[in-house]
Amino acid sequence: MTAWREFEAAEPEFAQHVRTLFDARRHQTMATLRADGSPRISGIEMKFDDGELTFGSMPNARKGADLRRDPRVALHSATIDPVDGEEAKWPGEAKISGRAVDDGERFRVDVAEVVHTHLNEAATLLVVEWWTPEGGLRKVERE
Numbered sequence: 001m002t003a004w005r006e007f008e009a010a011e012p013e014f015a016q017h018v019r020t021l022f023d024a025r026r027h028q029t030m031a032t033l034r035a036d037g038s039p040r041i042s043g044i045e046m047k048f049d050d051g052e053l054t055f056g057s058m059p060n061a062r063k064g065a066d067l068r069r070d071p072r073v074a075l076h077s078a079t080i081d082p083v084d085g086e087e088a089k090w091p092g093e094a095k096i097s098g099r100a101v102d103d104g105e106r107f108r109v110d111v112a113e114v115v116h117t118h119l120n121e122a123a124t125l126l127v128v129e130w131w132t133p134e135g136g137l138r139k140v141e142r143e
Contacts, residue, residue, distance in 0.1 A: 001066075001098055001099055001110030001111065001112060001133075002098075002110060002111045002112070002133045003051060003052060003108075003110065003111070004048060004051055004052055004053040004109070004111060005051025005052070006133075007041045007111050007114060007119075007131065007133075008051070008086055009081065010038075010131070010136070011131055011136075011137050014114070014116065014129065014131060014137055015114070017094075017116055018077075018094040018096070018114055019048055019115055020091070021077040021078075021091060021092065021093060021094040021116070022046065022048075022075075022077045022094060022096075023048075024077070024080075025077070025078035026045060027043050027044070027045060027078060028043070028044055028045070028046055028075055028077055028078060029042070029043060029044070029074060029075070029076040029078075030042050030043075030044045030046075030055070030063060030073060030074070030075050030076075031073065031076075032059050032063050032066035032067055032070070032072075032073055033066055033070045033072060034062075034066060035066075035069060038089075038102070040063060040066055041129075042061075042062075042063040044056075044063075046075065046076075052108050052109075053075075053096065053108065053109040053111065054103075054106045054107060054108050054109070055075075055086055055106065055107055055109075056105070056106050056107070057107065058102045066104075067100040067102065067107060068102060071101065071102075072097075072098075072099060072100075073097065073098060073099065073100045073107075073109065074095060074096070074097040075095065075097070075109070076093065076094075076095050077093050077094040077095070079093050081121070082123075084106040087123035088120075088121055088122065088123040089124040090118065090121060090123075091118065092116055092117050092118025092119070093115050093116075093117050093118075094114070094115065094117075094129075095113075095114070095117075096109065096111060096113070096114050096115075096117040097111075097113045098110045098111045098112040098113070099112065111125065112132065112133070113130060113131065113132050113133055114130065114131045115128065115129070115130040115131075116128075116129045116130075120141060122124050124142040124143075125142060125143060126141065126142045126143075127139065127140075127141050128141075128142065
């Protein structure tokens with residue numbers, strides 16, 4: 001797995017786009033796995049702190065218990081709708097997946113994948129850019 005700072009060093013411009021989307025709103029969405037394997041969605045506040053991506057969990061919160069049992073996690077930036085007629089200005093949305101490491105007071109995310117989904121400049125194609133430690137930065141465009 002990769003610390004956020006390592007991802008930033010590998011792809012600084014892409015990392016800044018993703019971070020801007022996560023920093024744009026106070027609340028984000030996190031997905032964890034329940035004991036029975038079904039997904040759990042929770043609202044969270046996360047932050048980028050000293051090269052790490054971190055978030056907290058109340059002592060008896062279910063999401064924290066989920067992560068202590070199975071550390072796989074996915075984070076989603078706040079989603080905003082494109083303005084009609086100005087779709088090309090839509091900043092898109094970002095997703096980060098990886099493993100949550102319990103550092104006692106907070107969780108730190110070891111990054112496995114980072115995704116930025118947005119429209120092309122003409123607002124005619126959906127652009128999906130993603131990064132993994134193994135594959136680097138890749139991009140596809142879809143109609």
